[in-house]
Amino acid sequence: MDKGVLTFARNNSQVDYIKQAVFLAKRVRKYLDLPTTIATDSIDYLATAYPDYEDIFDQVIELDWTNTHSLKRFYDGSISEKRLEFKNDSRCLAYDISPYDETILLDTDYIISDDTFKHCFLQELDLLLYKDAYDLANFRDYSEFEYVSDTSVDFYWATCVFFRKTKTNKIFFDLIKHIQENWSYYNAVYQINSVTYRNDHAFSVAIHIMNGYQSGNFAGYMPGKLYYTTDRDILLDLQDKRFTFLVEKQHHLGEYLAIKFENYSVHVMNKFSLERIINV
């Protein structure tokens, strides 16, 4: 059975997702001993910026270049923000394009620092996601990650997804495509009321439907815990698997608390500070 990691990287004017994907692939090789496939709409840039990309990636899958009207606020700490393009509408293709029988689908900004995901391949369930996540700041309201909205369905994270190629998972990913294509409808019916399309929301709605419109066990849980910092925090330093973050202070805009965190993988949402660390 072929096993590997798949990641999507589509740059916008200021965030270099390809750079993050390169960083991810190297750490995937180091900690999980797995190959990584990148799906991108910027192969020319990849080849130019990383001449050794064929050594870094197992496969490169070309995505069509599209302009998107989806905009999102990207913070760099609690004060600085930019509104940028957010090209996140390819993730539903993961099943169709993955070259692996068993795939771990990862966001480029997920910093692998342990081998926990190896356990995905040792268990029986064909689809795993995180339902719960742990904010390193530990004070923020995380209710938006409990349900997709106050009255709606359970929230699942699309940040890390394990899937096997099965008929049922094909249906699941086709359903995500359908939800994405009809997002305004599902956005309204599921009372999500979000201006921006989010994969987390589409995956959550699809899981709910696959569960027969109830909570259920269609999707299992990824092994370990999903730790994250939001883009209001800053990744200050990373030495192998030892992170130093500046985490925003509660009620003190622009002030931070330094924290050390090590030996676990972390979803680092502040793309700018991640890029600064990669550049070091």
Place this chain on the structure above:
Amino acid sequence: MSKGILMVAQNSADDYVLQACLCAMSIKATNDISVSILTNDPIPDKYKDLFEHVINIPWTDSAEDENWKVQNRWKAYHVTPYNETIVMDTDMLVLQNIDSWWNFLSNYEMYFTSHVMDYRQNVINDTYYRKAFTSNKLPNVYVGIHYFKKCDFAHDFYGWLELVSNNWNLFYGHYVKENYPKRMSMDVSAAIVTKILDCESQITNAKAAFPTFTHMKPHVQGWQTVTESWQERVGVYLKPNLDLIVGNHKQDGVFHYTENNFVTNKIIKTYEEALCL
């Protein structure tokens, strides 16, 4: 051993008999079980066959001058035609076959559920509507669905329930000193009797997943923004196959809708068509 479901319905500003008819339709659609009603109000002709027994309220009508008519509910034990009875509130829909509930309940002489669910199938831990229970350390029993066998213990329990119901001010003054209810509550009265008889472990089972019901009071749905009516916050539709969807969640078990305007002509008609009434 005869068994069946009994509802107590007395019309006031709200049409509880109509609610009972709808509830009976939902029972008949999912279960092969006898249903009876305790009422002094007329049953619409087309719904009469839903009930095996229509029982008049015995003795005097203790709720004659009341708007909130719960004063006769203790009489259920004395008039039930069944050896084993499940008593249900009228504002409920039975959405699944509950044969396995009967099997479970047959292990008990009386049974009250002590936990209820929200529409997303989470156990309700919020005590918004249960402050009288928590602050006075009363057993957390729900009368909305409860079960009894004809037996000495249940006879005793209902004897005490009569006493508490008829003298609720006196008993509440002693047992419910904090968060004193504005009116008589059957849940509170049953909790007091449970405490007096020290029988909580005999009539509840905190580990049992069922019997229970989905309790649609708005403040216990796990919402941050709560409205006066839960129907203002989530959509409801009943499919022709009688699947009930609330806030995109398919409901099963017993659904306690709690709001009278939930009973629309459309919902009634859907049940009538499903039952060919």
